[in-house]
Amino acid sequence: xxxxxxxxxxxxxxxxxxxxxxxxxxxxxxxxxxxxxxxxxxxxxxxxxxxxxxxxxxxxxxxxxxxxxxxxxxxxxxxxxxxxxxxxxxxxxxxxxxxxxxxxxxxxxxxxxxxxxxxxxxxxxxxxxxxxxxxxxxxxxxxxxxxx
Amino acid sequence: xxxxxxxxxxxxxxxxxxxxxxxxxxxxxxxxxxxxxxxxxxxxxxxxxxxxxxxxxxxxxxxxxxxxxxxxxxxxxxxxxxxxxxxxxxxxxxxxxxxxxxxxxxxxxxxxxxxxxxxxxxxxxxxxxx
Numbered sequence: 001x002x003x004x005x006x007x008x009x010x011x012x013x014x015x016x017x018x019x020x021x022x023x024x025x026x027x028x029x030x031x032x033x034x035x036x037x038x039x040x041x042x043x044x045x046x047x048x049x050x051x052x053x054x055x056x057x058x059x060x061x062x063x064x065x066x067x068x069x070x071x072x073x074x075x076x077x078x079x080x081x082x083x084x085x086x087x088x089x090x091x092x093x094x095x096x097x098x099x100x101x102x103x104x105x106x107x108x109x110x111x112x113x114x115x116x117x118x119x120x121x122x123x124x125x126x127x128x129x130x131x132x133x134x135x136x137x138x139x140x141x142x143x144x145x146x147x148x
Numbered sequence: 149x150x151x152x153x154x155x156x157x158x159x160x161x162x163x164x165x166x167x168x169x170x171x172x173x174x175x176x177x178x179x180x181x182x183x184x185x186x187x188x189x190x191x192x193x194x195x196x197x198x199x200x201x202x203x204x205x206x207x208x209x210x211x212x213x214x215x216x217x218x219x220x221x222x223x224x225x226x227x228x229x230x231x232x233x234x235x236x237x238x239x240x241x242x243x244x245x246x247x248x249x250x251x252x253x254x255x256x257x258x259x260x261x262x263x264x265x266x267x268x269x270x271x272x273x274x275x276x277x278x
Contacts, residue, residue, distance in 0.1 A: 012200045021200035022273060060198070060271070124246030 010100050013057075015112070015133075016076075016093040020069045024059045025128065029097060029108055031140065053135040055095065055112055061127035063119050070129075076114035089114060092136040105147050110140035151275040157208055158187050160240050161268075165212075168238035170231055182261055183231050186213040190267055204276060209269045218253055218260040225251060228262050236266070244269045 012021045031053040038045045062068030079087030092111035099106045112133035121127050152160075158174040165172035171184035180186060190209040198205055214235060216227040232248055239245065249265040 008199045009196065009201050009203075022198055022205045024199045025197060027199065124244065126244055 004101065006099060006101060012096075012098045014096040014098075015069065016072060016095075018067070018069070018072065020059070023062050023069060024057055026058045027097065028056045030054060030056070050137060051140075052137055053110065053140050055097075055133045055135070056130065057133065058128060058130040059117075061117070061120065061129045063117075070117045070119075073114045073133075074116045077116045092139065095133075100147065103147060104144050106142065106144045108140065108142050111136040151204075151273050153275050154208065154272075157270065157272055158210070161187050161210065161212070161243075164238045164240050165235050168231075168234040170235065180215050180256060180261070182259075183214075183216040183227060185231070185235055186215060187211075188213060190269075204274045205271075206274060207269055207271050209267070212266040212268055213263055214266065215261050215263050218262040224262040228264060232264065232266070239268065240270065242270055 008026060011027070012019060013024055013027050014020070031051055033048045034050040034052065035046055035048045038047065059069065061070060063070045065071070075086055076091070076093060077087070077089045079085055090113065092113050095108075095110060095112050097108040112135050115131060115133055117131050118129045119127075120129055155174075162172035162174040165185045165187075171181065173180065173184060173186045176186060176188045188211050190211045193209060195207040195209065196203065196205065197207060212235065214228060214231050216224055216231060218224045228251055236245065236248070245266055245268040247267065249267075251262055251264045254261050254263050
């Protein structure tokens with residue numbers, strides 16, 4: 001096969017219907033199977049019981065931005081104000097990741113639980129934050145199809 | 149982040165510097181009338197470091213060259229310091245800068261100028277050229 005090069009420029013990230021690619025430096029979706037190994041008399045036997053996934057995001061912090069990903073996730077995970085209105089940390093939000101290759105595209109679709117992104121700042125440095133959004137089990141779908 | 153052009157970003161810096169009370173040149177010029185600030189592209193000029201940049205979402209790196217007349221050592225340095233502080237206080241929100249370079253005497257044409265460089269960067273979503 002020929003060498004395939006894919007960069008972050010080929011990737012878009014949408015969370016709860018908002019495209020956040022311009023703010024995100026890197027993203028990684030990982031599926032980590034929970035696989036038990038049983039040592040039987042006939043050799044090892046394997047059983048995957050669950051397949052949890054999560055999305056790790058490193059992004060340019062956008063707190064204090066109207067419509068930013070930080071405020072959006074915080075609003076769902078922690079709620080707004082002292083009344084914590086709209087707080088719904090156990091209600092997953094939809095995400096879509098699309099990676100466009102030369103001939104085919106891969107789409108990851110699923111639901112992740114909102115978490116409050118960290119806030120940070122260091123001198124004159126650009127504030128970069130990293131956090132993980134755990135996936136709702138059983139919602140992940142991955143498809144690879146010919147480019148439209 | 150609304151879409152803009154590279155020229156309008158440089159113009160935004162020029163306007164902000166103008167509001168600080170100094171003449172700003174939004175592109176390199178052959179002749180500079182001090183005191184003023186010349187906005188020039190830095191190396192690298194543009195960096196695409198977010199997802200799906202696609203050549204339109206960039207980190208834009210510029211160098212602000214602060215220029216004052218170099219007639220008297222002490223007066224020129226005081227003047228340069230005033231310009232630097234006022235310019236830095238008026239940079240557009242979202243501008244990243246953390247250092248101001250060492251003052252240096254430069255000869256531009258027949259004039260001696262005291263200058264220093266302020267590296268700045270800002271992120272922009274650029275308009276697709278027609």
